[in-house]
Amino acid sequence: MSLDRLIERITETKNPTVAGLDPKLEFIPGFIRERSFEEKGGGLKGAAHAVWKFNKAIIDSLCDIVPAVKPQSAYYEMYGWHGVRTLYKTIKYAQKKGMYVIVDGKRNDIGATMEAYANAYLGVTEVFGEETEAFGADALTVNGYLGTDGILPLTEICKKNDKGIFVLVKTSNKSSGELQDKILENGSTVYGAVGDMCGEWGADSIGKYGYSCVGAVVGATYPGQLAELRKKLPHTFFLIPGYGVQGGGGEGAAKGFDENGLGAVVNSSRAVMCAYLNEKCDERDFAGAARREALRMKEELRMAISK
Amino acid sequence: MSLDRLIERITETKNPTVAGLDPKLEFIPGFIRERSFEEKGGGLKGAAHAVWKFNKAIIDSLCDIVPAVKPQSAYYEMYGWHGVRTLYKTIKYAQKKGMYVIVDGKRNDIGATMEAYANAYLGVTEVFGEETEAFGADALTVNGYLGTDGILPLTEICKKNDKGIFVLVKTSNKSSGELQDKILENGSTVYGAVGDMCGEWGADSIGKYGYSCVGAVVGATYPGQLAELRKKLPHTFFLIPGYGVQGGGGEGAAKGFDENGLGAVVNSSRAVMCAYLNEKCDERDFAGAARREALRMKEELRMAISK
Numbered sequence: 001m002s003l004d005r006l007i008e009r010i011t012e013t014k015n016p017t018v019a020g021l022d023p024k025l026e027f028i029p030g031f032i033r034e035r036s037f038e039e040k041g042g043g044l045k046g047a048a049h050a051v052w053k054f055n056k057a058i059i060d061s062l063c064d065i066v067p068a069v070k071p072q073s074a075y076y077e078m079y080g081w082h083g084v085r086t087l088y089k090t091i092k093y094a095q096k097k098g099m100y101v102i103v104d105g106k107r108n109d110i111g112a113t114m115e116a117y118a119n120a121y122l123g124v125t126e127v128f129g130e131e132t133e134a135f136g137a138d139a140l141t142v143n144g145y146l147g148t149d150g151i152l153p154l155t156e157i158c159k160k161n162d163k164g165i166f167v168l169v170k171t172s173n174k175s176s177g178e179l180q181d182k183i184l185e186n187g188s189t190v191y192g193a194v195g196d197m198c199g200e201w202g203a204d205s206i207g208k209y210g211y212s213c214v215g216a217v218v219g220a221t222y223p224g225q226l227a228e229l230r231k232k233l234p235h236t237f238f239l240i241p242g243y244g245v246q247g248g249g250g251e252g253a254a255k256g257f258d259e260n261g262l263g264a265v266v267n268s269s270r271a272v273m274c275a276y277l278n279e280k281c282d283e284r285d286f287a288g289a290a291r292r293e294a295l296r297m298k299e300e301l302r303m304a305i306s307k
Numbered sequence: 308m309s310l311d312r313l314i315e316r317i318t319e320t321k322n323p324t325v326a327g328l329d330p331k332l333e334f335i336p337g338f339i340r341e342r343s344f345e346e347k348g349g350g351l352k353g354a355a356h357a358v359w360k361f362n363k364a365i366i367d368s369l370c371d372i373v374p375a376v377k378p379q380s381a382y383y384e385m386y387g388w389h390g391v392r393t394l395y396k397t398i399k400y401a402q403k404k405g406m407y408v409i410v411d412g413k414r415n416d417i418g419a420t421m422e423a424y425a426n427a428y429l430g431v432t433e434v435f436g437e438e439t440e441a442f443g444a445d446a447l448t449v450n451g452y453l454g455t456d457g458i459l460p461l462t463e464i465c466k467k468n469d470k471g472i473f474v475l476v477k478t479s480n481k482s483s484g485e486l487q488d489k490i491l492e493n494g495s496t497v498y499g500a501v502g503d504m505c506g507e508w509g510a511d512s513i514g515k516y517g518y519s520c521v522g523a524v525v526g527a528t529y530p531g532q533l534a535e536l537r538k539k540l541p542h543t544f545f546l547i548p549g550y551g552v553q554g555g556g557g558e559g560a561a562k563g564f565d566e567n568g569l570g571a572v573v574n575s576s577r578a579v580m581c582a583y584l585n586e587k588c589d590e591r592d593f594a595g596a597a598r599r600e601a602l603r604m605k606e607e608l609r610m611a612i613s614k
Contacts, residue, residue, distance in 0.1 A: 022420065024419070024423065025433075037566060042435045043437070044432065044434060044439055046435065072420055074423035075557050077441065077442075078426050079434075080439075080442060081391040088388055093371070106415050106450070107381070108413050108475075109413060110479075116381035116382050120384040120385040126332075127351060127353065128340070128344055128350075132350055133387075134351060134387035134390070135384075143413070143450050143485065145478075145486060146478050146482065146484060147486055148482040149480040172417075173453055173457070175417075175454030175457075176456075179453075179497070179500060180452070180454070182492075182494065184490065184491040185489075185491065185494075190486070192543055193486060246535065281583070
């Protein structure tokens with residue numbers, strides 16, 4: 001009913017990180033792309049196959065050292081329904097390998113529609129009297145702009161199926177302040193108000209490690225706000241994007257952790273996925289390069305957190 | 308580069324409405340569900356086939372009198388990749404029948420990821436040197452919580468490919484005020500600030516009817532705010548949900564229109580799609596019932612707007 005399963009994976013691997021799977025075709029080594037083109041032909045089908053092969057190798061290489069993966073839905077939807085099929089296969093394969101899967105879909109809607117999203121990603125779909133998993137992930141990122149109507153259908157399913165959500169609070173991008181930093185008449189900020197809502201939405205689902213099923217997305221690129229929110233929201237687990245390529249460092253990300261070294265998971269997408277490009281190693285060693293970068297990141301974060 | 312194509316369809320059909328396609332299996336007549344089960348078997352594949360058959364008949368029945376359809380992405384994603392394939396087929400079929408297609412996905416992200424969504428829904432995906440449409444809709448609903456970084460990739464594609472977006476400003480649901488109605492220190496509201504951003508994001512894409520490619524979602528359930536925003540945002544076209552089942556009436560929705568009877572399109576999903584249930588007619592006449600309700604709604608709105 002909370003994020004305990006994620007926290008336990010983090011404790012087991014001693015690694016509070018998540019590997020983002022944002023597999024745009026141009027990031028995938030040429031030999032995989034060529035083989036997919038030969039096997040499945042061009043077009044979206046061939047692209048989706050290349051993404052699947054790439055993801056599978058990355059998962060195989062990371063599953064014993066990284067607790068979770070975060071496929072970013074946009075990079076699958078851009079390959080149409082073939083890409084979405086690869087998203088489903090990726091989720092199921094990562095889970096089979098013991099990983100916790102956070103779908104980064106930033107979904108948002110209300111009532112029956114939000115219930116449909118909740119069922120799609122965290123629950124089951126009833127068809128002709130039988131229940132089937134449409135995607136069956138472990139957690140989903142969501143946008144809270146519509147208020148409680150858009151969150152309750154999710155928390156219901158989280159509590160029932162032992163799943164979690166992460167609500168966008170203070171995002172890692174440059175323009176996040178345009179709306180999120182606006183000051184309210186009571187002196188709080190828009191992101192602070194959404195943070196408070198996360199606390200309320202999660203209040204009745206606090207698990208054995210002190211964290212609820214309603215997490216928050218807070219960027220590593222804003223360490224001040226990360227520290228402020230960590231203090232203000234003791235029961236809200238953080239998903240921290242913006243580490244690596246976006247400029248956030250280990251020291252900044254460390255502000256999101258509690259005194260026990262828990263309370264957050266830090267995402268790295270391109271730096272891990274495309275480590276073979278940074279390393280300039282043989283592209284056939286892309287999965288090995290991803291593992292080396294994941295281990296480096298783990299150490300950097302552990303050092304920063306223990307300070 | 309703006310919403311001119313939608314506006315022209317509205318003028319041609321003299322009907323400022325859009326039919327929402329939210330085809331949850333339980334809304335679909337039994338004879339279609341049974342036939343799909345026989346043809347494709349149970350599970351998500353059979354469900355997605357039933358949805359496709361239903362949508363096709365609704366589109367055939369409405370295409371000469373209703374300018375646009377709005378498939379709600381959640382109701383396709385809940386049937387997994389099979390459902391997403393039906394979403395694609397629905398978009399392409401509606402366009403072939405002359406309808407303007409607004410995908411209601413409320414997508415949101417930043418930079419390269421938002422670009423992936425923009426390409427997926429409004430642009431093309433490049434694969435092995437060839438360009439393919441992943442979904443190829445005409446417009447997409449989006450959430451502006453992340454600021455300009457999340458919108459620019461969309462407006463670029465809108466200007467290039469003659470497409471549009473609708474940003475959530477004041478949503479139709481009960482709890483929309485929790486965040487959206489909060490008062491800022493300058494006396495404005497959160498929804499007002501997002502409305503202003505829509506004006507700015509659209510400023511360089513104003514078409515021949517005075518409206519830009521950046522529309523706004525404003526609920527019929529809040530006529531006061533609808534009137535306020537109509538006055539404040541003369542170049543922002545409105546997509547108005549909340550009419551019908553959610554309790555918004557024609558008179559409320561009319562507040563979103565300008566003095567020429569343009570400037571907005573009003574959505575009705577369940578009341579049109581499930582008109583056969585309200586009418587209590589033979590379920591085999593479901594498409595006819597949808598057409599009768601669409602014509603009734605058109606008249607109600609035209610009366611309310613002309614007042």
